[in-house]
Amino acid sequence: MQHRELHDGRKDGLKPLVSLNLDNVHSFSDMLAAMSDTAFSGRSAGEASRILTNMFSDAECGVVMTISGAMTVAKQGKMVCDLIDRGCVQAIVATGALIAHGLTESIGLTHYRADPNQSDEDLFEKGYNRIYDTLEMEANLNDLSKMVEDVLREEHPEGGVWCSHTFCRAIGKRLSERNLGTGILRSAYEKDVPVFIPAFTDSELGLDFSTWAIQATLKNMSDEERKRVSLADALQMAPSFNPFLDLFEYAQRVKRHKNLGIFTIGGGVPRNWAQQVGPFIDITNDRCGTDFVPPRFRYGVRICPEPVHWGGLSGCTYSEGVSWGKFFSPADGGQFAEVYSDATVILPLLIKAVFERLDAAATKN
Numbered sequence: 001m002q003h004r005e006l007h008d009g010r011k012d013g014l015k016p017l018v019s020l021n022l023d024n025v026h027s028f029s030d031m032l033a034a035m036s037d038t039a040f041s042g043r044s045a046g047e048a049s050r051i052l053t054n055m056f057s058d059a060e061c062g063v064v065m066t067i068s069g070a071m072t073v074a075k076q077g078k079m080v081c082d083l084i085d086r087g088c089v090q091a092i093v094a095t096g097a098l099i100a101h102g103l104t105e106s107i108g109l110t111h112y113r114a115d116p117n118q119s120d121e122d123l124f125e126k127g128y129n130r131i132y133d134t135l136e137m138e139a140n141l142n143d144l145s146k147m148v149e150d151v152l153r154e155e156h157p158e159g160g161v162w163c164s165h166t167f168c169r170a171i172g173k174r175l176s177e178r179n180l181g182t183g184i185l186r187s188a189y190e191k192d193v194p195v196f197i198p199a200f201t202d203s204e205l206g207l208d209f210s211t212w213a214i215q216a217t218l219k220n221m222s223d224e225e226r227k228r229v230s231l232a233d234a235l236q237m238a239p240s241f242n243p244f245l246d247l248f249e250y251a252q253r254v255k256r257h258k259n260l261g262i263f264t265i266g267g268g269v270p271r272n273w274a275q276q277v278g279p280f281i282d283i284t285n286d287r288c289g290t291d292f293v294p295p296r297f298r299y300g301v302r303i304c305p306e307p308v309h310w311g312g313l314s315g316c317t318y319s320e321g322v323s324w325g326k327f328f329s330p331a332d333g334g335q336f337a338e339v340y341s342d343a344t345v346i347l348p349l350l351i352k353a354v355f356e357r358l359d360a361a362a363t364k365n
Contacts, residue, residue: 096203
């Protein structure tokens with residue numbers, strides 16, 4: 001039997017782990033740095049703080065933040081505003097629901113804790129929409145629809161055709177002009193950060209947009225004429241909306257930057273839509289005979305509890321994305337961290353630690 005030669009990890013260049021000593025932790029930055037020398041999700045979180053700091057500190061990097069889930073209902077939206085206001089992100093890709101629920105907060109409305117003793121049937125009768133352990137008032141959404149209606153009536157996009165980023169900009173402009181409160185769309189408007197909602201119709205905003213288009217046609221009819229309108233007739237009154245304007249604007253924005261980073265909360269449509277810009281340019285070159293330089297993400301941090309083995313996009317790894325031409329591989333300089341956690345648990349700690357590091361670096365300079 002051949003005798004094994006037992007190696008010493010240090011001589012092979014392995015990095016030793018260090019027991020987390022809370023006596024040496026005096027800040028969030030210290031905590032995340034110490035966690036990076038531990039194991040499992042703690043180490044991933046520590047690595048995420050390091051890579052986010054590198055990403056935000058890279059003056060040549062454009063950062064895309066993708067957000068799904070009920071993060072605004074969960075009161076995480078102010079951190080997104082802080083990232084925009086500090087110049088850390090250059091584009092937002094989100095779900096329509098997340099933006100809609102954030103807007104109700106922006107215009108001074110409130111979300112509430114759900115009472116576990118109330119049935120969902122009772123909640124429906126009271127106009128309480130439940131999102132896990134939190135409630136969005138149906139009345140809030142009705143108030144939001146009035147603002148949407150005002151914006152659609154008073155603002156006019158170039159060419160007369162809306163898309164999600166022009167609509168979000170118009171809403172943000174309204175919030176800013178009227179000083180209606182802190183919000184993602186207000187910060188995005190004031191910092192010229194586009195907000196894209198690829199699955200726009202899958203949201204309260206999409207429904208508001210649709211009913212406005214129907215209402216705009218029906219308003220010139222008499223009561224009797226409106227009663228004779230069938231559902232099929234009403235559904236012919238589609239709004240002027242072109243999602244390809246979003247795709248092309250996003251591709252142009254991305255190409256402004258030498259390096260690219262992506263900061264993903266959750267997964268779903270926002271994540272995939274943001275990542276597909278590389279394959280979009282690749283297949284354009286292949287099918288159209290062009291010679292554009294395809295963009296690849298050099299940095300990536302993902303916070304999502306979804307594991308890879310369920311097969312969903314939300315759980316796919318960055319290494320899988322390399323095979324699609326979405327990311328640089330680590331061998332080519334890619335830096336990636338994936339934290340398998342509920343974002344409401346780790347995101348506040350992570351962002352606080354990164355802001356401490358950025359502020360410390362700014363003070364030194």
